[in-house]
Amino acid sequence: MIRTRIAYLLIGCATASLTRCSPVDRVPATVHVQQEHTDWSTGLIAYEATWPDKFGIGRPADKKFIDRWDIDVRPDGKGLPKGRGLAKNGAAVYRKKCASCHGANGYEGPEDKLVTDPTGGNTIGNYWPYATTIFDYVRRAMPFDAPGSLTDQEVYDITAYLLYLNGIIEEGHVITEESLPRVEMPAKKRYVLDDRRGGPEIR
Incomplete structure (x- = not known):
């Protein structure tokens, strides 16, 4: 037992002697980090100085291009064509371009349910607070495999059809840029304005 302890002590001393730091190794690590940061920053500045004013990527966005993307529709109807x-x-448009994802009646799937049915769940009929959101979302994001490909006429007709399937309007109700914002969605009463004070506020 004594011999074993002596052996451990000798090994420990030998290891300590091998790992003793020289004066150069004792330079604080922060000095090395600061030096590396300075070298990196200097190199980046020199590299950025070689950049051209323009990279020749893309093209200027003219009014026609901007108008194609400036299509948001607000709850009050502003933005509706x-x-x-x-x-x-x-x-007819729904059967051709929507039913494969949302089901023949709007609730069979495989994608999101659009129409409220006895099985429950959140749909545009019982969850969305504004009818104009239907037009806005369908126009910019649907159909899934070709978003933005629907004409404004098709979007108006699909919006009317979805509102009808959800029992919100009558089948013969005409949806226009004036009448759509006036459609009262069942879920609107569930939402309240955020009127909290004392922090960042939306005006």
Whole structure:
């Protein structure tokens, strides 16, 4: 036992002697980090100085291009194009371009349910607070495999059809840029304005 302890002590001393630091190794690590940071910053500045004013990528966005993307629709209807939609016309468009993802009646899937049915769940009929959101979302994001490909007429008709399927409007109700914002969604009463004070506020 004594011999074993002596052996351990000798090994420990030998290891300590091998790992003793020289005066150069004792320079604080922060000095090395600061030096590396300075070298990196200097190199980056020198590299950025070689950049051209323009990279020749893309093209200027003219008014026509901007107008294609400036299509948001607000709850009060601002942004809606002129047009009129009917549910009976929207049914044909829906079957052709929407049913494969949302089901023949709007709730069979495989994607999101659009129409409220006895199985429950959140849909545009019982969850969305503004009817104009239907037009806005369908126009910019649908159909899934070709977003933005629908004409304004098709979007108006689909919007009317979805509102009709959810029992919010009658089948013969005409949807226009004036009548759509006036459609009262069942879920609107569930939402309240954020009127909190004392922090960042949205005006």
